[in-house]
Amino acid sequence: MSYKTLLVHLELNGDNDGVLKIAGELAARFQARVIGIAAAQPIRILYDEGWTSGEVINRDREDLNRDLAACEAQFRGALQGSTQDIAWRSAITFAPLADYIAEQACGADLIVTGKEIGGSLLDDNRRVHMGDLVMQAGRPILLVPRGISTLPMRHAFVAWKESRESRRAVMDALPLLEVAGEVGVLEITSQQDCPYALARVQDVAMWLQQHKISAAPLVVSAKGNEVGCLHAELLNRKCDLLVAGAYGHNRLGEWIFGGVTQDLLLSPDFCVLISH
Secondary structure, X not given: OOOOEEEEEOOOOOOOHHHHHHHHHHHHHHXXXXXXXXXXXXXXXXOXXXXXXXXXXXXXXXXXXXXXXXXXXXXXXXHOOOOOOEEEEEEEOOOOHHHHHHHHHHHOOEEEEEOOOOOXXXXXXXXOOHHHHHHHHOOOXXXXXXXXXXXXXXXXEEEOOOOHHHHHHHHHOHHHHHOOOEEEEEEEEOOOOHHHHHHHHHHHHHHHHHOOOOEEEEEEEXXXXXXXXXXXXXXXXXXXXXXXXXXXEEEOOEXXXXXXXXXXXXXXXXXXXEEO
Protein backbone atom coordinates (compact mmCIF):
# COMPACT_ATOMS: atom_id res chain seq x y z
CA MET A 1 0.00 0.00 0.00
CA SER A 2 0.97 3.61 -0.49
CA TYR A 3 -0.45 7.11 -0.31
CA LYS A 4 -0.73 8.36 -3.88
CA THR A 5 -2.43 11.70 -3.18
CA LEU A 6 -2.17 13.94 -0.11
CA LEU A 7 -4.66 16.69 0.69
CA VAL A 8 -2.88 19.36 2.76
CA HIS A 9 -5.05 21.84 4.65
CA LEU A 10 -3.63 25.31 5.32
CA GLU A 11 -5.02 27.67 7.92
CA LEU A 12 -5.50 31.29 6.85
CA ASN A 13 -3.00 33.51 8.67
CA GLY A 14 -1.89 30.42 10.57
CA ASP A 15 1.37 28.69 11.33
CA ASN A 16 1.45 26.16 8.47
CA ASP A 17 5.19 25.54 8.53
CA GLY A 18 5.10 22.14 10.25
CA VAL A 19 2.16 20.88 8.19
CA LEU A 20 3.89 21.82 4.94
CA LYS A 21 7.27 20.36 5.91
CA ILE A 22 5.73 17.04 6.91
CA ALA A 23 3.59 17.02 3.77
CA GLY A 24 6.77 17.53 1.76
CA GLU A 25 8.46 14.63 3.56
CA LEU A 26 5.53 12.33 2.84
CA ALA A 27 5.25 13.46 -0.78
CA ALA A 28 8.92 12.66 -1.37
CA ARG A 29 8.72 9.34 0.50
CA PHE A 30 5.63 8.07 -1.31
CA GLN A 31 6.15 9.98 -4.59
CA ALA A 32 2.67 11.34 -4.05
CA ARG A 33 0.61 14.05 -5.67
CA VAL A 34 -0.17 16.90 -3.26
CA ILE A 35 -3.29 19.03 -3.27
CA GLY A 36 -3.23 22.14 -1.12
CA ILE A 37 -6.52 23.46 0.22
CA ALA A 38 -7.76 26.44 2.23
CA ALA A 39 -11.20 27.87 2.83
CA ALA A 40 -13.09 30.53 4.74
CA GLN A 41 -16.63 31.66 5.33
CA PRO A 42 -17.65 35.21 4.45
CA ILE A 43 -18.41 37.55 7.30
CA ARG A 44 -21.83 37.42 8.91
CA ILE A 45 -23.20 40.91 8.52
CA LEU A 46 -24.35 42.89 11.54
CA TYR A 47 -26.01 46.11 10.43
CA ASP A 48 -24.95 49.24 12.27
CA GLU A 49 -24.79 52.98 11.73
CA GLY A 50 -22.00 54.16 9.48
CA TRP A 51 -21.67 50.92 7.54
CA THR A 52 -23.48 49.52 4.57
CA SER A 53 -23.70 45.81 3.93
CA GLY A 54 -22.03 46.25 0.55
CA GLU A 55 -18.98 47.97 2.01
CA VAL A 56 -18.51 45.32 4.66
CA ILE A 57 -19.00 42.44 2.26
CA ASN A 58 -16.59 43.84 -0.35
CA ARG A 59 -13.89 44.55 2.20
CA ASP A 60 -14.24 41.10 3.75
CA ARG A 61 -14.07 39.36 0.37
CA GLU A 62 -10.95 41.32 -0.56
CA ASP A 63 -9.31 40.30 2.70
CA LEU A 64 -10.23 36.65 2.25
CA ASN A 65 -9.04 36.55 -1.37
CA ARG A 66 -5.74 38.11 -0.29
CA ASP A 67 -5.26 35.61 2.52
CA LEU A 68 -6.20 32.64 0.32
CA ALA A 69 -3.67 33.81 -2.28
CA ALA A 70 -1.03 34.05 0.46
CA CYS A 71 -1.81 30.46 1.48
CA GLU A 72 -1.39 29.30 -2.10
CA ALA A 73 1.96 31.04 -2.43
CA GLN A 74 3.11 29.51 0.86
CA PHE A 75 2.00 26.06 -0.29
CA ARG A 76 3.71 26.24 -3.67
CA GLY A 77 6.92 27.60 -2.19
CA ALA A 78 7.10 24.94 0.50
CA LEU A 79 6.42 21.99 -1.81
CA GLN A 80 8.93 23.04 -4.44
CA GLY A 81 11.45 20.25 -4.76
CA SER A 82 9.35 17.65 -2.92
CA THR A 83 7.10 16.74 -5.84
CA GLN A 84 6.33 17.95 -9.34
CA ASP A 85 2.66 17.06 -9.09
CA ILE A 86 0.85 19.70 -7.05
CA ALA A 87 -2.53 21.41 -7.28
CA TRP A 88 -4.35 24.11 -5.35
CA ARG A 89 -7.99 24.45 -4.31
CA SER A 90 -9.64 27.18 -2.27
CA ALA A 91 -13.08 28.56 -1.64
CA ILE A 92 -15.08 31.23 0.11
CA THR A 93 -18.16 29.31 1.14
CA PHE A 94 -21.19 29.77 3.34
CA ALA A 95 -21.11 26.05 4.21
CA PRO A 96 -19.13 24.78 7.21
CA LEU A 97 -15.46 24.57 6.25
CA ALA A 98 -15.27 20.92 7.28
CA ASP A 99 -17.95 20.17 4.67
CA TYR A 100 -15.92 21.73 1.86
CA ILE A 101 -12.68 19.98 2.81
CA ALA A 102 -14.46 16.63 3.20
CA GLU A 103 -15.95 17.00 -0.28
CA GLN A 104 -12.50 17.62 -1.76
CA ALA A 105 -11.06 14.62 0.10
CA CYS A 106 -12.70 12.19 -2.31
CA GLY A 107 -9.59 12.45 -4.50
CA ALA A 108 -7.05 11.91 -1.70
CA ASP A 109 -5.65 9.03 0.36
CA LEU A 110 -4.62 11.09 3.38
CA ILE A 111 -5.47 14.54 4.78
CA VAL A 112 -2.65 16.42 6.51
CA THR A 113 -3.63 19.30 8.79
CA GLY A 114 -2.75 21.10 11.98
CA LYS A 115 -4.67 20.39 15.16
CA GLU A 116 -7.70 22.51 15.88
CA ILE A 117 -6.97 25.62 17.89
CA GLY A 118 -9.48 27.75 19.70
CA GLY A 119 -10.71 30.78 17.80
CA SER A 120 -12.62 33.86 18.82
CA LEU A 121 -16.03 34.71 17.44
CA LEU A 122 -14.26 37.10 15.08
CA ASP A 123 -12.16 34.43 13.35
CA ASP A 124 -14.48 31.44 13.61
CA ASN A 125 -15.20 31.82 9.89
CA ARG A 126 -11.62 30.71 9.20
CA ARG A 127 -11.53 27.74 11.58
CA VAL A 128 -12.20 24.12 10.66
CA HIS A 129 -13.97 22.13 13.35
CA MET A 130 -11.70 19.09 13.36
CA GLY A 131 -14.20 16.70 14.93
CA ASP A 132 -16.64 17.35 12.08
CA LEU A 133 -13.90 16.85 9.48
CA VAL A 134 -12.77 13.55 11.02
CA MET A 135 -16.32 12.20 10.96
CA GLN A 136 -17.21 13.41 7.48
CA ALA A 137 -14.03 12.95 5.45
CA GLY A 138 -14.03 9.18 5.01
CA ARG A 139 -10.23 9.44 4.87
CA PRO A 140 -7.52 9.20 7.53
CA ILE A 141 -6.32 12.53 8.91
CA LEU A 142 -2.77 13.21 10.03
CA LEU A 143 -2.85 15.84 12.80
CA VAL A 144 0.37 17.85 13.10
CA PRO A 145 0.76 19.76 16.40
CA ARG A 146 2.34 23.19 16.55
CA GLY A 147 6.09 23.02 16.93
CA ILE A 148 6.51 19.70 15.11
CA SER A 149 7.99 19.97 11.61
CA THR A 150 9.27 16.46 10.90
CA LEU A 151 7.93 12.92 11.19
CA PRO A 152 10.95 10.72 11.94
CA MET A 153 8.90 7.50 12.34
CA ARG A 154 11.28 5.92 14.85
CA HIS A 155 8.48 4.85 17.20
CA ALA A 156 4.89 4.38 16.03
CA PHE A 157 2.06 3.10 18.21
CA VAL A 158 -1.48 1.91 17.58
CA ALA A 159 -3.84 2.86 20.41
CA TRP A 160 -5.97 -0.27 20.38
CA LYS A 161 -9.58 -0.65 21.42
CA GLU A 162 -11.79 -3.49 20.25
CA SER A 163 -13.83 -1.34 17.86
CA ARG A 164 -14.58 -0.81 14.20
CA GLU A 165 -12.81 2.55 14.34
CA SER A 166 -9.54 1.04 15.60
CA ARG A 167 -9.59 -1.60 12.88
CA ARG A 168 -10.22 1.10 10.27
CA ALA A 169 -7.41 3.28 11.60
CA VAL A 170 -4.71 0.61 11.59
CA MET A 171 -5.64 -0.34 8.03
CA ASP A 172 -5.46 3.31 6.93
CA ALA A 173 -2.06 3.68 8.60
CA LEU A 174 -0.37 0.73 6.89
CA PRO A 175 1.81 2.83 4.54
CA LEU A 176 3.27 4.71 7.50
CA LEU A 177 3.62 1.65 9.72
CA GLU A 178 5.55 -0.09 6.93
CA VAL A 179 8.31 2.54 7.15
CA ALA A 180 8.36 2.89 10.95
CA GLY A 181 11.45 1.79 12.86
CA GLU A 182 9.44 0.23 15.70
CA VAL A 183 5.71 -0.42 15.93
CA GLY A 184 3.73 -1.19 19.07
CA VAL A 185 0.08 -2.17 19.42
CA LEU A 186 -0.86 -0.72 22.80
CA GLU A 187 -4.01 -1.23 24.84
CA ILE A 188 -4.67 0.49 28.15
CA THR A 189 -7.09 -1.51 30.27
CA SER A 190 -8.00 -2.64 33.76
CA GLN A 191 -5.90 -5.20 35.59
CA GLN A 192 -8.69 -7.78 35.36
CA ASP A 193 -8.93 -7.38 31.58
CA CYS A 194 -5.18 -7.62 30.89
CA PRO A 195 -5.16 -11.30 29.73
CA TYR A 196 -7.98 -10.63 27.25
CA ALA A 197 -6.38 -7.41 26.05
CA LEU A 198 -3.10 -9.23 25.46
CA ALA A 199 -4.87 -11.75 23.25
CA ARG A 200 -6.42 -8.89 21.26
CA VAL A 201 -3.20 -6.99 20.63
CA GLN A 202 -1.38 -10.23 19.78
CA ASP A 203 -3.96 -10.83 17.06
CA VAL A 204 -3.39 -7.34 15.68
CA ALA A 205 0.40 -7.77 15.81
CA MET A 206 0.09 -11.08 13.96
CA TRP A 207 -2.10 -9.44 11.31
CA LEU A 208 0.51 -6.70 10.86
CA GLN A 209 3.17 -9.39 10.52
CA GLN A 210 1.28 -10.71 7.50
CA HIS A 211 1.83 -7.25 6.00
CA LYS A 212 5.55 -7.56 6.76
CA ILE A 213 5.32 -5.13 9.69
CA SER A 214 6.95 -6.31 12.89
CA ALA A 215 4.87 -5.08 15.83
CA ALA A 216 5.12 -5.60 19.57
CA PRO A 217 1.87 -6.37 21.47
CA LEU A 218 1.71 -4.16 24.56
CA VAL A 219 -0.79 -4.06 27.41
CA VAL A 220 -0.65 -1.59 30.29
CA SER A 221 -2.87 -1.73 33.34
CA ALA A 222 -4.36 1.71 33.91
CA LYS A 223 -3.41 3.32 37.20
CA GLY A 224 -6.10 5.96 37.42
CA ASN A 225 -7.27 7.87 34.38
CA GLU A 226 -7.03 5.84 31.16
CA VAL A 227 -6.29 8.84 28.94
CA GLY A 228 -3.59 10.09 31.29
CA CYS A 229 -2.05 6.64 31.43
CA LEU A 230 -1.99 6.38 27.62
CA HIS A 231 -0.46 9.81 27.27
CA ALA A 232 2.25 9.13 29.85
CA GLU A 233 3.07 5.75 28.29
CA LEU A 234 3.45 7.26 24.82
CA LEU A 235 5.68 10.06 26.07
CA ASN A 236 7.81 7.56 27.98
CA ARG A 237 8.21 5.45 24.84
CA LYS A 238 9.12 8.53 22.74
CA CYS A 239 6.18 8.22 20.38
CA ASP A 240 6.58 9.89 16.97
CA LEU A 241 3.24 8.78 15.54
CA LEU A 242 0.06 7.57 17.21
CA VAL A 243 -2.61 5.72 15.21
CA ALA A 244 -6.08 5.91 16.73
CA GLY A 245 -9.70 5.39 15.83
CA ALA A 246 -12.15 8.27 16.25
CA TYR A 247 -15.55 7.45 17.62
CA GLY A 248 -18.57 9.53 18.41
CA HIS A 249 -22.19 10.19 17.63
CA ASN A 250 -24.25 13.08 16.37
CA ARG A 251 -26.22 14.84 19.09
CA LEU A 252 -28.04 18.04 18.13
CA GLY A 253 -25.65 18.53 15.24
CA GLU A 254 -22.45 18.31 17.31
CA TRP A 255 -20.02 15.40 17.41
CA ILE A 256 -19.49 14.17 20.94
CA PHE A 257 -16.27 12.20 21.31
CA GLY A 258 -15.13 9.63 23.75
CA GLY A 259 -12.41 10.77 26.15
CA VAL A 260 -9.38 9.38 24.32
CA THR A 261 -10.44 10.79 20.95
CA GLN A 262 -11.18 14.21 22.35
CA ASP A 263 -7.82 14.37 24.11
CA LEU A 264 -5.97 13.43 20.92
CA LEU A 265 -7.79 16.08 18.92
CA LEU A 266 -7.25 18.87 21.40
CA SER A 267 -3.73 18.43 22.76
CA PRO A 268 -1.44 15.98 20.99
CA ASP A 269 2.31 16.10 21.73
CA PHE A 270 3.12 14.07 18.61
CA CYS A 271 1.61 13.47 15.21
CA VAL A 272 -1.62 11.51 15.27
CA LEU A 273 -3.20 9.58 12.42
CA ILE A 274 -6.86 9.43 13.26
CA SER A 275 -9.57 7.62 11.31
CA HIS A 276 -13.29 6.98 11.63
